[in-house]
Amino acid sequence: xxxxxxxxxxxxxxxxxxxxxxxxxxxxxxxxxxxxxxxxxxxxxxxxxxxxxxxxxxxxxxxxxxxxxxxxxxxxxxxxxxxxxxxxxxxxxxxxxxxxxxxxxxxxxxxxxxxxxxxxxxxxxxxxxxxxxxxxxxxxxxxxxxxxxxxxxxxxxxxxxxxxxxxxxxxxxxxxxxxxxxxxxxxxxxxxxxxxxxxxxxxxxxxxxxxxx
Amino acid sequence: xxxxxxxxxxxxxxxxxxxxxxxxxxxxxxxxxxxxxxxxxxxxxxxxxxxxxxxxxxxxxxxxxxxxxxxxxxxxxxxxxxxxxxxxxxxxxxxxxxxxxxxxxxxxxxxxxxxxxxxxxxxxxxxxxxxxxxxxxxxxxxxxxxxxxxxxxxxxxxxxxxxxxxxxxxxxxxxxxxxxxxxxxxxxxxxxxxxxxxxxxxxxxxxxxxxxx
Numbered sequence: 186x187x188x189x190x191x192x193x194x195x196x197x198x199x200x201x202x203x204x205x206x207x208x209x210x211x212x213x214x215x216x217x218x219x220x221x222x223x224x225x226x227x228x229x230x231x232x233x234x235x236x237x238x239x240x241x242x243x244x245x246x247x248x249x250x251x252x253x254x255x256x257x258x259x260x261x262x263x264x265x266x267x268x269x270x271x272x273x274x275x276x277x278x279x280x281x282x283x284x285x286x287x288x289x290x291x292x293x294x295x296x297x298x299x300x301x302x303x304x305x306x307x308x309x310x311x312x313x314x315x316x317x318x319x320x321x322x323x324x325x326x327x328x329x330x331x332x333x334x335x336x337x338x339x340x341x342x343x344x345x346x347x348x349x350x351x352x353x354x355x356x357x358x359x360x361x362x363x364x365x366x367x368x369x370x371x372x373x374x375x376x377x378x379x380x381x382x383x384x385x386x387x388x389x390x391x392x393x394x395x396x397x398x
Numbered sequence: 399x400x401x402x403x404x405x406x407x408x409x410x411x412x413x414x415x416x417x418x419x420x421x422x423x424x425x426x427x428x429x430x431x432x433x434x435x436x437x438x439x440x441x442x443x444x445x446x447x448x449x450x451x452x453x454x455x456x457x458x459x460x461x462x463x464x465x466x467x468x469x470x471x472x473x474x475x476x477x478x479x480x481x482x483x484x485x486x487x488x489x490x491x492x493x494x495x496x497x498x499x500x501x502x503x504x505x506x507x508x509x510x511x512x513x514x515x516x517x518x519x520x521x522x523x524x525x526x527x528x529x530x531x532x533x534x535x536x537x538x539x540x541x542x543x544x545x546x547x548x549x550x551x552x553x554x555x556x557x558x559x560x561x562x563x564x565x566x567x568x569x570x571x572x573x574x575x576x577x578x579x580x581x582x583x584x585x586x587x588x589x590x591x592x593x594x595x596x597x598x599x600x601x602x603x604x605x606x607x608x609x610x611x
Contacts (some may be wrong), residue, residue, distance in 0.1 A: 192441070196463065214446075218480050218494070220433035222444035227407070229442050231435035233478040233498050250409065265446040267431050267583075272604060275534040276522050277544075281431070281502040285446050309489050313579070320574055321488040331490075349591040361533055362598040366526070366607060367586030368430075372479075378562040378576040391485060394579060 192289050193342035202217040203343040206241075212284045213238050213264055217312065217370075221245065222261040223292075236262075237307025243288065244295070244304030246253060247330045262288040262336055267368045273350035274361040280346060282365060288341040295333040304333045315390030371396040405502050406555035416556040419454075425497045425556060426451050426477055430525065430583075434458065435474040436505075449475075450520025454551040456501065456506070457517030462545045475549055477502045480581045486563035487574040493559060495578060501554040508546040517546045528603030584609040 187193070195202045198298075203209075215238075222231045243262065269282035280376050295301050302323075309317045323331065326391045350363050373395045375387045399419050400406070400505075408415045426449075435444045450457045466525065482495035515536075522530045532599050536544065559563075563576050585607045588600045 192443075218407065218478060218496075220435075220444050220446075220476055220478070222433075222435040222474075224437055224442050225438075227437075228472040228502065229435035229437050229444075229474045230405075231433050231444050231474045231476040231500065232474060233433075233496065235494060242500065257574075259441040261435075261442045261444045263433055263444040263446060265431060265433070269419075269589075270430075270525055270585075272526055272529065273533065275536070275540075276518065276530060277534075277536045277540040279522055279525060279529070279533075281448060281525070283431075283446070287444065305489065309492055312483055312492060312494070313485055316485065316492070317489060318444075320486065321490075321569060321572060323488070323490045327472035327488075327490040348483075349589070349593070350506065352591075352593075356534060357593060357595055359534060360596050360598065362604070363591040363594055363603050364600070364604075365589045365591075366604055369584050369586055369609075371582050371584055372483075373580030373582055376482075376562070376578045378565075378578075380562070380565075380570060381576055382570055383573050385573065387577070388575050391575070391577075391579055 187341055187343065190340050193287065193346065194342055195342060198344070199350045201344045201346050203345050208343045208345070209286055209338065209341055210238070212266065212286050213243070216266050218263045219262050219264045222263065223258055235308055235312055237304065237311040239303060239307050240306065243336045244307050245334045246305060246308055246331055249330055251332070257291065260290060260292050260336065268347070269368050271350045272312060272363055272364040272366060274356040274359045274363050277349055278352055280350070282346050282348070284344045284345045286341055288336060288338060290336050290340055293335045295335050301333045303330065304335065305331070313390065319388060319390065400554055400556065403553050406479050406553055408555060408557065411557070414557045414559050421517065421556045421558070422499055422551065422554055423451070425479065425499050426456070427478050429477045432477045435476065436471055448521055450517065450524040450527055452516060456549045456551060457520050458547045458549065458555050459518060460545055462543055464545070470504065473503060473505050473549065480571045481510055481560070482581050483579040484563045485576055485579060487565045487569040487572045487576050491563055491565055495559050495561070497556070497558045498556055501551060501558045503549050503553055505547045505549055508548050513542065517548065518544065526603065532585070532601060532603065542608060555598050
């Protein structure tokens, strides 16, 4: 279960709240990019970035020079998947089917080299499952240039909207088509790097994700 | 041209910066959802929401009761489109092809009823082009329950990564496939609302967006 705090209790649309921890994990595993919000010099800064998950910890990474990826302050990490455009009979009841999660917490700089490597592996595997063991692992200089941050999944809310439009009773008499236009994220045909020096086939871990033509 | 401020000057990866105002508009018009960052009670809050654009103003809307959609404070509105997963020979050089924009500013509550309606129309038309004139417009009660906010596109940065992986020279000798797995957003077949009282066809403004099967 996701425990509720003042920040994660939905103020409105309470019926859209999901409180199973598995809903949070499913969404985090399905999405590829998150939006990390931090406060820098008193103003909010929202940065898109990749992430990986190990159990109830999210890992982020970035250059040691990046402004946004500083540990210490409060952060809000939001993940959103758009699933459909909800087309109602009235402008007012238009909506989007979506899954979103907001995670609140303080970013922790990971210093233990074993945890840092595990975090980087989770990040790479999240972006490209099966990739880590197929590529050259990070060397000492690369690791020194990379900051790894962790965010505990302790304080989070999940919100989900599914299904058809919900119109006002009196609008059902309007001769207006209503329904949902689904939105999908799909992978296209892999594009081999032009500087590939060998006649290598696209590996299974990449090819099997491509959308069937 | 996008004028640069301390907040919008890219600290790193300067070659990814785009400074044409048209790049900002193209991205905002292509994406459907933004992530709005505000500071509430001292902590950042990142909320996914829809938007519409009229010229160099973005319009957002929400319930008058929503916590996140308050005017007055500094906001950072970020829009991201993921275009591909960049698969390098080394874990370190993995990346994502993407377009992202960060807009900084202070949210303004729109009070002029004509501008409010124009903003709501832009929001609906952004989500579903051609929809506004096909549906019942917002009535007085609905309008009273809706807050419309505006954000000027005065201070913004745009960042774009395209193309194949950029590997270290010495890694080109590794027998590892490298390339890009493209990511696309597509629309599925429209799903008619189960409570549609008439035998209406899917209108062109919806049908023409669906992905060819």
